[in-house]
Amino acid sequence: MGEISFIHLSDIHFRRTSGNSYDIDSDLRNAVLMDIKYNLKKDVGNVNGILLGGDIAFAGREDEYKIANSFLKEIAVSLGKEECNIFCVPGNHDVNQDITRQSRSVYVAQCDIDSAQNLDEADWLLEKYMLDSSNSNLLYKPVEQYNKFAELYACNIDSKKPIWEKYFELDNNMKLKLVGLNSCIISNHDDHKEKGIDREMIIGQSQIPKYEENIVCVSLCHHPVEFWKFVDVIQDRIDKRIDVQLYGHKHEQAVSKTQERLVINAGATQPTRGKDWRPRYNWVSFECFLKDNDRHIRVKTFPRVLSDDRDRFTPDKDNCDIGKNYFIYELNIDKKRKKNLYDYEQCSCLPKESRIKEINLEEMTKKIGYDFLDLSDVQRLEIMSELQLIHNEYKGKSASQILDFVMADVKKKGYLDKFYKLIKKKQI
Secondary structure, three states: OOOEEEEEEOOOOEOOOOOOOOOOHHHHHHHHHHHHHHHHHHHOOOEEEEEEOOOOEOOOOHHHHHHHHHHHHHHHHHOOOOOOOEEEOOOHHHOOHHHHHHOHHHHHHHHHHHOOOOHHHHHHHHHHHHOOOOOOOHHHHHHHHHHHHHHOOOOOOOOOOOOEEEEEEOOOOOEEEEEEOOOOOOOOOOOOOOOOOOOOEOOOHHHOOOOOOOEEEEEEOOOOHHHEOOHHHHHHHHHHHOOEEEEOOOOOOEEEEOOOOEEEEOOOOOOOOOOOOOOEEEEEEEEEEEEOOEEEEEEEEEEEEEOOOOOOEEEOHHHOOOOOOOEEEEEEHHHHHHHHHOOHHHHOOOOHHHHHHHHHHHHHHHHHHHHHHHOOHHHHHHHHHHOOOOOHHHOOOOHHHHHHHHHHHHHHHOOHHHHHHHHHHHHO
16 A cells, blocks of 8 residues: 655635736746646655645635635646545635624624633633524634535535544554644634734634544644644643644744654745745655554655745755655654553553653653743743753744753753753742
Protein backbone atom coordinates (compact mmCIF):
# COMPACT_ATOMS: atom_id res chain seq x y z
CA MET A 1 0.00 0.00 0.00
CA GLY A 2 2.85 2.40 0.84
CA GLU A 3 2.24 6.10 1.37
CA ILE A 4 -0.85 8.21 0.84
CA SER A 5 -0.55 11.88 -0.03
CA PHE A 6 -2.48 15.14 -0.13
CA ILE A 7 -2.13 18.62 -1.58
CA HIS A 8 -2.51 21.04 1.33
CA LEU A 9 -3.84 24.53 0.54
CA SER A 10 -5.08 27.23 2.91
CA ASP A 11 -6.31 30.81 2.67
CA ILE A 12 -7.03 30.89 -1.05
CA HIS A 13 -9.42 33.86 -0.57
CA PHE A 14 -11.52 33.78 -3.74
CA ARG A 15 -13.33 37.07 -4.33
CA ARG A 16 -16.39 37.66 -6.50
CA THR A 17 -14.06 39.41 -9.00
CA SER A 18 -11.55 36.52 -9.14
CA GLY A 19 -10.97 35.22 -12.64
CA ASN A 20 -11.85 38.41 -14.53
CA SER A 21 -9.60 39.64 -17.34
CA TYR A 22 -7.64 41.91 -14.99
CA ASP A 23 -7.20 39.48 -12.08
CA ILE A 24 -3.44 39.40 -11.46
CA ASP A 25 -3.90 36.38 -9.14
CA SER A 26 -4.85 34.27 -12.18
CA ASP A 27 -1.14 33.90 -12.92
CA LEU A 28 -0.52 32.82 -9.31
CA ARG A 29 -3.15 30.09 -9.57
CA ASN A 30 -1.66 28.99 -12.87
CA ALA A 31 1.72 28.69 -11.12
CA VAL A 32 0.11 26.29 -8.59
CA LEU A 33 -1.34 24.19 -11.41
CA MET A 34 1.98 24.07 -13.30
CA ASP A 35 3.85 23.13 -10.13
CA ILE A 36 1.48 20.22 -9.52
CA LYS A 37 1.67 19.10 -13.15
CA TYR A 38 5.46 19.26 -13.53
CA ASN A 39 6.89 18.65 -10.06
CA LEU A 40 4.50 16.85 -7.72
CA LYS A 41 4.44 13.44 -9.41
CA LYS A 42 8.21 12.91 -9.30
CA ASP A 43 8.23 13.38 -5.51
CA VAL A 44 4.78 12.31 -4.33
CA GLY A 45 2.69 9.29 -5.24
CA ASN A 46 -0.86 8.13 -4.58
CA VAL A 47 -2.43 11.57 -4.17
CA ASN A 48 -5.67 10.98 -2.24
CA GLY A 49 -7.08 14.48 -2.34
CA ILE A 50 -6.85 18.17 -1.55
CA LEU A 51 -6.97 19.58 1.97
CA LEU A 52 -8.38 23.12 2.26
CA GLY A 53 -7.58 24.78 5.58
CA GLY A 54 -10.26 27.48 5.48
CA ASP A 55 -10.69 30.99 4.04
CA ILE A 56 -11.75 29.48 0.73
CA ALA A 57 -13.81 32.58 0.02
CA PHE A 58 -13.19 36.19 0.98
CA ALA A 59 -16.65 37.18 2.23
CA GLY A 60 -18.55 33.88 2.42
CA ARG A 61 -20.61 34.54 -0.73
CA GLU A 62 -22.04 32.06 -3.22
CA ASP A 63 -20.24 33.36 -6.33
CA GLU A 64 -16.86 33.14 -4.56
CA TYR A 65 -17.34 29.40 -4.00
CA LYS A 66 -18.30 28.83 -7.63
CA ILE A 67 -14.93 30.27 -8.67
CA ALA A 68 -13.15 28.17 -6.02
CA ASN A 69 -14.86 25.03 -7.29
CA SER A 70 -13.66 25.75 -10.85
CA PHE A 71 -10.06 26.10 -9.60
CA LEU A 72 -10.26 22.81 -7.71
CA LYS A 73 -11.50 21.07 -10.86
CA GLU A 74 -8.45 22.44 -12.67
CA ILE A 75 -6.22 20.90 -9.99
CA ALA A 76 -7.95 17.56 -10.48
CA VAL A 77 -7.23 17.77 -14.22
CA SER A 78 -3.57 18.62 -13.55
CA LEU A 79 -3.42 15.46 -11.42
CA GLY A 80 -4.79 13.48 -14.34
CA LYS A 81 -8.11 12.82 -12.60
CA GLU A 82 -11.64 13.71 -13.62
CA GLU A 83 -12.53 14.31 -10.02
CA CYS A 84 -10.52 14.68 -6.85
CA ASN A 85 -11.40 14.19 -3.19
CA ILE A 86 -11.78 17.58 -1.50
CA PHE A 87 -11.68 18.01 2.28
CA CYS A 88 -12.34 21.44 3.75
CA VAL A 89 -13.06 23.43 6.91
CA PRO A 90 -14.38 26.99 7.26
CA GLY A 91 -12.21 30.01 8.05
CA ASN A 92 -13.20 33.45 9.29
CA HIS A 93 -13.42 34.69 5.67
CA ASP A 94 -15.98 31.94 4.99
CA VAL A 95 -18.26 33.67 7.50
CA ASN A 96 -20.77 35.99 5.83
CA GLN A 97 -20.49 39.03 8.10
CA ASP A 98 -23.62 40.61 6.59
CA ILE A 99 -25.54 37.93 8.47
CA THR A 100 -23.78 38.51 11.81
CA ARG A 101 -24.36 42.27 11.44
CA GLN A 102 -28.01 42.05 10.42
CA SER A 103 -29.20 39.08 12.48
CA ARG A 104 -29.63 40.06 16.11
CA SER A 105 -30.32 36.46 17.15
CA VAL A 106 -27.10 35.11 15.58
CA TYR A 107 -24.95 37.90 17.01
CA VAL A 108 -26.41 37.61 20.52
CA ALA A 109 -25.90 33.83 20.52
CA GLN A 110 -22.26 34.25 19.48
CA CYS A 111 -21.66 36.92 22.14
CA ASP A 112 -23.34 34.73 24.75
CA ILE A 113 -20.90 31.86 24.09
CA ASP A 114 -17.96 34.27 23.84
CA SER A 115 -18.76 35.62 27.32
CA ALA A 116 -18.31 32.18 28.97
CA GLN A 117 -15.80 32.26 31.82
CA ASN A 118 -14.46 28.75 31.24
CA LEU A 119 -14.54 25.96 28.67
CA ASP A 120 -17.25 23.93 30.43
CA GLU A 121 -19.54 26.96 30.52
CA ALA A 122 -18.88 27.64 26.83
CA ASP A 123 -19.73 24.02 26.00
CA TRP A 124 -22.89 24.16 28.10
CA LEU A 125 -24.06 27.27 26.21
CA LEU A 126 -23.08 25.74 22.88
CA GLU A 127 -25.12 22.63 23.68
CA LYS A 128 -28.17 24.73 24.57
CA TYR A 129 -28.10 26.52 21.23
CA MET A 130 -27.43 23.34 19.23
CA LEU A 131 -30.31 21.49 20.92
CA ASP A 132 -32.77 24.37 20.56
CA SER A 133 -35.63 22.72 18.67
CA SER A 134 -36.85 26.07 17.31
CA ASN A 135 -33.56 26.93 15.56
CA SER A 136 -30.82 24.36 16.14
CA ASN A 137 -28.69 25.59 13.22
CA LEU A 138 -28.76 29.28 14.18
CA LEU A 139 -24.97 29.41 14.66
CA TYR A 140 -24.38 27.90 11.21
CA LYS A 141 -26.34 30.61 9.35
CA PRO A 142 -23.19 32.73 8.75
CA VAL A 143 -21.50 29.79 6.94
CA GLU A 144 -24.56 28.80 4.91
CA GLN A 145 -22.85 29.37 1.54
CA TYR A 146 -19.71 27.60 2.73
CA ASN A 147 -21.88 24.62 3.69
CA LYS A 148 -23.46 24.48 0.23
CA PHE A 149 -19.96 24.35 -1.24
CA ALA A 150 -18.70 21.82 1.35
CA GLU A 151 -21.76 19.60 0.89
CA LEU A 152 -20.42 18.66 -2.54
CA TYR A 153 -17.53 16.97 -0.71
CA ALA A 154 -19.43 15.70 2.38
CA CYS A 155 -17.58 18.25 4.54
CA ASN A 156 -20.60 20.35 5.52
CA ILE A 157 -21.21 20.89 9.23
CA ASP A 158 -24.30 21.56 11.34
CA SER A 159 -25.74 21.05 14.81
CA LYS A 160 -25.98 17.27 14.26
CA LYS A 161 -22.55 16.98 12.62
CA PRO A 162 -20.14 19.51 14.22
CA ILE A 163 -17.12 17.75 12.72
CA TRP A 164 -16.50 15.41 9.78
CA GLU A 165 -14.22 12.36 9.64
CA LYS A 166 -12.70 10.37 6.79
CA TYR A 167 -10.63 7.16 7.04
CA PHE A 168 -7.78 5.97 4.80
CA GLU A 169 -6.01 2.60 4.87
CA LEU A 170 -2.31 2.47 5.77
CA ASP A 171 0.03 -0.51 6.09
CA ASN A 172 0.40 -2.66 9.22
CA ASN A 173 -3.30 -2.63 10.18
CA MET A 174 -3.22 1.14 10.67
CA LYS A 175 -5.69 3.73 9.41
CA LEU A 176 -5.34 7.46 8.98
CA LYS A 177 -8.33 9.35 10.35
CA LEU A 178 -8.74 12.82 8.86
CA VAL A 179 -10.87 15.11 11.06
CA GLY A 180 -12.30 18.51 10.10
CA LEU A 181 -12.65 20.95 13.02
CA ASN A 182 -14.69 24.17 13.01
CA SER A 183 -12.95 27.09 14.73
CA CYS A 184 -15.42 29.72 13.44
CA ILE A 185 -18.51 29.16 15.61
CA ILE A 186 -18.33 32.66 17.11
CA SER A 187 -16.48 34.40 14.25
CA ASN A 188 -18.16 37.66 13.20
CA HIS A 189 -17.54 41.33 12.38
CA ASP A 190 -15.99 41.86 15.83
CA ASP A 191 -13.01 39.59 15.06
CA HIS A 192 -10.71 42.55 14.32
CA LYS A 193 -12.54 45.21 16.31
CA GLU A 194 -9.32 45.97 18.17
CA LYS A 195 -6.68 46.88 15.60
CA GLY A 196 -3.87 44.33 15.43
CA ILE A 197 -5.59 41.92 17.82
CA ASP A 198 -7.44 38.79 16.69
CA ARG A 199 -10.42 37.84 18.84
CA GLU A 200 -10.02 34.34 20.27
CA MET A 201 -12.21 31.55 18.89
CA ILE A 202 -14.00 28.63 20.55
CA ILE A 203 -13.24 24.95 19.92
CA GLY A 204 -15.79 22.98 21.95
CA GLN A 205 -14.89 19.74 23.70
CA SER A 206 -17.38 17.95 21.46
CA GLN A 207 -14.89 18.47 18.64
CA ILE A 208 -12.05 16.59 20.36
CA PRO A 209 -11.70 13.23 18.54
CA LYS A 210 -12.18 10.08 20.58
CA TYR A 211 -9.42 7.49 20.95
CA GLU A 212 -9.70 4.62 18.46
CA GLU A 213 -7.70 1.45 17.98
CA ASN A 214 -5.12 1.35 15.16
CA ILE A 215 -5.63 4.99 14.21
CA VAL A 216 -3.30 7.90 13.49
CA CYS A 217 -5.32 11.09 13.73
CA VAL A 218 -4.77 14.10 11.45
CA SER A 219 -6.79 17.29 11.94
CA LEU A 220 -7.63 20.12 9.57
CA CYS A 221 -8.58 23.40 11.25
CA HIS A 222 -8.36 27.07 10.28
CA HIS A 223 -7.32 28.85 13.49
CA PRO A 224 -4.13 27.57 15.21
CA VAL A 225 -4.34 26.89 18.94
CA GLU A 226 -2.89 30.29 19.94
CA PHE A 227 -6.14 31.80 18.64
CA TRP A 228 -8.35 29.58 20.84
CA LYS A 229 -10.02 30.55 24.10
CA PHE A 230 -9.24 28.26 27.06
CA VAL A 231 -6.34 26.67 25.15
CA ASP A 232 -4.59 25.82 28.44
CA VAL A 233 -7.48 23.46 29.26
CA ILE A 234 -7.91 21.82 25.87
CA GLN A 235 -4.48 21.68 24.23
CA ASP A 236 -3.08 18.75 26.21
CA ARG A 237 -5.96 16.51 25.08
CA ILE A 238 -5.65 17.79 21.50
CA ASP A 239 -1.93 16.94 21.43
CA LYS A 240 -2.52 13.47 22.88
CA ARG A 241 -5.31 12.55 20.49
CA ILE A 242 -4.38 14.41 17.29
CA ASP A 243 -1.00 13.30 16.02
CA VAL A 244 -0.66 15.68 13.07
CA GLN A 245 -2.37 19.08 13.18
CA LEU A 246 -2.79 21.24 10.07
CA TYR A 247 -3.74 24.91 10.51
CA GLY A 248 -4.07 28.07 8.39
CA HIS A 249 -5.03 31.68 9.15
CA LYS A 250 -1.61 33.13 9.99
CA HIS A 251 -0.37 33.34 6.37
CA GLU A 252 3.02 32.16 7.67
CA GLN A 253 4.63 28.75 7.25
CA ALA A 254 5.62 27.42 10.67
CA VAL A 255 6.38 23.91 11.91
CA SER A 256 6.39 22.68 15.51
CA LYS A 257 7.53 19.14 16.38
CA THR A 258 7.47 17.29 19.70
CA GLN A 259 7.50 13.59 20.60
CA GLU A 260 3.70 13.85 20.85
CA ARG A 261 2.65 15.63 17.66
CA LEU A 262 3.50 17.54 14.50
CA VAL A 263 1.92 20.97 13.89
CA ILE A 264 2.05 22.61 10.46
CA ASN A 265 0.81 26.19 10.17
CA ALA A 266 0.39 26.58 6.42
CA GLY A 267 1.26 29.73 4.58
CA ALA A 268 -1.48 31.35 2.50
CA THR A 269 -1.85 30.07 -1.06
CA GLN A 270 -3.45 33.32 -2.23
CA PRO A 271 -2.78 36.00 0.42
CA THR A 272 -3.84 39.61 0.21
CA ARG A 273 -1.05 41.46 -1.54
CA GLY A 274 1.13 43.60 0.68
CA LYS A 275 4.63 44.04 2.06
CA ASP A 276 5.08 40.40 3.16
CA TRP A 277 3.19 38.82 0.24
CA ARG A 278 4.65 35.31 -0.23
CA PRO A 279 2.24 32.59 -1.44
CA ARG A 280 2.84 29.05 -0.15
CA TYR A 281 1.27 25.62 -0.06
CA ASN A 282 2.33 22.02 0.77
CA TRP A 283 2.36 18.42 -0.36
CA VAL A 284 2.06 16.01 2.56
CA SER A 285 2.44 12.21 2.59
CA PHE A 286 1.85 9.62 5.32
CA GLU A 287 3.31 6.15 5.68
CA CYS A 288 3.17 3.49 8.43
CA PHE A 289 6.19 1.22 8.98
CA LEU A 290 7.42 -1.25 11.61
CA LYS A 291 10.48 -0.61 13.76
CA ASP A 292 11.39 -2.73 16.81
CA ASN A 293 7.87 -4.22 16.74
CA ASP A 294 6.24 -0.80 17.07
CA ARG A 295 4.32 0.97 14.34
CA HIS A 296 5.74 4.33 13.33
CA ILE A 297 4.15 7.05 11.24
CA ARG A 298 6.40 8.88 8.80
CA VAL A 299 5.12 12.28 7.63
CA LYS A 300 6.97 13.78 4.68
CA THR A 301 6.09 17.40 3.92
CA PHE A 302 7.13 19.29 0.80
CA PRO A 303 6.68 23.04 1.52
CA ARG A 304 6.31 25.06 -1.68
CA VAL A 305 6.83 28.82 -2.02
CA LEU A 306 6.51 31.30 -4.89
CA SER A 307 9.93 32.17 -6.30
CA ASP A 308 11.42 35.65 -5.81
CA ASP A 309 10.67 36.52 -9.43
CA ARG A 310 7.07 35.30 -8.96
CA ASP A 311 7.43 32.98 -11.95
CA ARG A 312 6.82 29.58 -10.35
CA PHE A 313 6.66 27.62 -7.09
CA THR A 314 9.89 26.10 -5.73
CA PRO A 315 10.90 24.17 -2.58
CA ASP A 316 10.82 26.34 0.55
CA LYS A 317 14.36 25.48 1.67
CA ASP A 318 13.96 27.45 4.93
CA ASN A 319 11.44 24.85 6.08
CA CYS A 320 13.14 21.74 4.65
CA ASP A 321 15.66 19.29 6.05
CA ILE A 322 19.23 20.20 5.09
CA GLY A 323 19.93 19.36 1.47
CA LYS A 324 16.35 18.18 0.83
CA ASN A 325 13.20 19.65 -0.69
CA TYR A 326 11.10 18.24 2.18
CA PHE A 327 11.18 17.65 5.92
CA ILE A 328 10.42 14.38 7.68
CA TYR A 329 8.71 13.78 11.00
CA GLU A 330 8.44 10.33 12.55
CA LEU A 331 6.18 9.30 15.42
CA ASN A 332 6.14 5.98 17.29
CA ILE A 333 2.37 5.76 17.36
CA ASP A 334 2.19 2.57 19.46
CA LYS A 335 4.50 4.02 22.11
CA LYS A 336 2.50 7.26 22.23
CA ARG A 337 -0.81 5.44 22.74
CA LYS A 338 0.65 3.23 25.48
CA LYS A 339 2.11 6.25 27.24
CA ASN A 340 -1.17 8.15 27.17
CA LEU A 341 -3.59 5.29 27.89
CA TYR A 342 -1.81 2.71 30.07
CA ASP A 343 -0.81 3.10 33.68
CA TYR A 344 2.96 3.63 33.87
CA GLU A 345 3.59 0.21 35.47
CA GLN A 346 1.78 -1.58 32.64
CA CYS A 347 3.54 0.05 29.71
CA SER A 348 7.09 0.22 31.02
CA CYS A 349 9.69 -2.49 30.48
CA LEU A 350 12.21 -0.82 32.80
CA PRO A 351 13.22 -2.38 36.13
CA LYS A 352 11.02 -1.11 38.96
CA GLU A 353 13.66 1.18 40.49
CA SER A 354 14.45 2.83 37.11
CA ARG A 355 10.74 3.15 36.38
CA ILE A 356 10.12 5.04 39.60
CA LYS A 357 12.94 7.48 38.79
CA GLU A 358 11.57 7.99 35.28
CA ILE A 359 8.04 8.64 36.58
CA ASN A 360 9.26 11.02 39.28
CA LEU A 361 11.28 13.00 36.72
CA GLU A 362 8.33 13.19 34.33
CA GLU A 363 5.93 14.24 37.09
CA MET A 364 8.43 16.83 38.33
CA THR A 365 8.87 18.20 34.79
CA LYS A 366 5.08 18.48 34.37
CA LYS A 367 4.81 20.32 37.71
CA ILE A 368 7.56 22.76 36.69
CA GLY A 369 5.73 23.40 33.41
CA TYR A 370 2.43 24.11 35.15
CA ASP A 371 4.11 26.46 37.63
CA PHE A 372 5.84 28.31 34.78
CA LEU A 373 2.52 28.88 32.97
CA ASP A 374 0.97 30.19 36.20
CA LEU A 375 3.46 33.10 36.24
CA SER A 376 2.71 36.41 34.56
CA ASP A 377 4.02 37.18 31.05
CA VAL A 378 6.63 39.54 32.54
CA GLN A 379 7.83 36.95 35.08
CA ARG A 380 8.17 34.29 32.39
CA LEU A 381 10.18 36.65 30.17
CA GLU A 382 12.47 37.56 33.08
CA ILE A 383 13.29 33.90 33.72
CA MET A 384 13.80 33.12 30.02
CA SER A 385 16.05 36.15 29.64
CA GLU A 386 18.18 35.22 32.65
CA LEU A 387 18.74 31.69 31.31
CA GLN A 388 19.09 32.88 27.67
CA LEU A 389 16.06 30.90 26.53
CA ILE A 390 14.47 33.56 24.29
CA HIS A 391 14.49 32.87 20.53
CA ASN A 392 13.02 34.79 17.59
CA GLU A 393 10.78 31.89 16.53
CA TYR A 394 8.75 32.28 19.76
CA LYS A 395 7.24 35.51 18.42
CA GLY A 396 3.47 35.21 18.03
CA LYS A 397 3.27 31.85 19.82
CA SER A 398 1.15 31.20 22.91
CA ALA A 399 2.72 30.55 26.34
CA SER A 400 1.78 26.86 26.18
CA GLN A 401 3.44 26.51 22.77
CA ILE A 402 6.58 28.27 23.96
CA LEU A 403 6.71 25.96 26.99
CA ASP A 404 7.42 22.91 24.78
CA PHE A 405 10.50 24.59 23.33
CA VAL A 406 11.63 26.08 26.65
CA MET A 407 11.45 22.73 28.47
CA ALA A 408 13.44 21.03 25.70
CA ASP A 409 16.02 23.84 25.87
CA VAL A 410 16.21 23.65 29.67
CA LYS A 411 16.80 19.88 29.64
CA LYS A 412 19.40 20.14 26.86
CA LYS A 413 21.38 22.78 28.78
CA GLY A 414 20.99 21.01 32.13
CA TYR A 415 19.16 24.00 33.63
CA LEU A 416 16.16 22.15 35.06
CA ASP A 417 17.16 22.82 38.67
CA LYS A 418 17.99 26.49 37.99
CA PHE A 419 14.73 26.88 36.07
CA TYR A 420 12.75 25.37 38.96
CA LYS A 421 14.42 27.62 41.56
CA LEU A 422 13.76 30.78 39.54
CA ILE A 423 10.09 29.86 39.16
CA LYS A 424 9.77 29.24 42.92
CA LYS A 425 11.46 32.58 43.61
CA LYS A 426 8.91 34.38 41.42
CA GLN A 427 6.03 32.62 43.23
CA ILE A 428 7.02 34.06 46.61
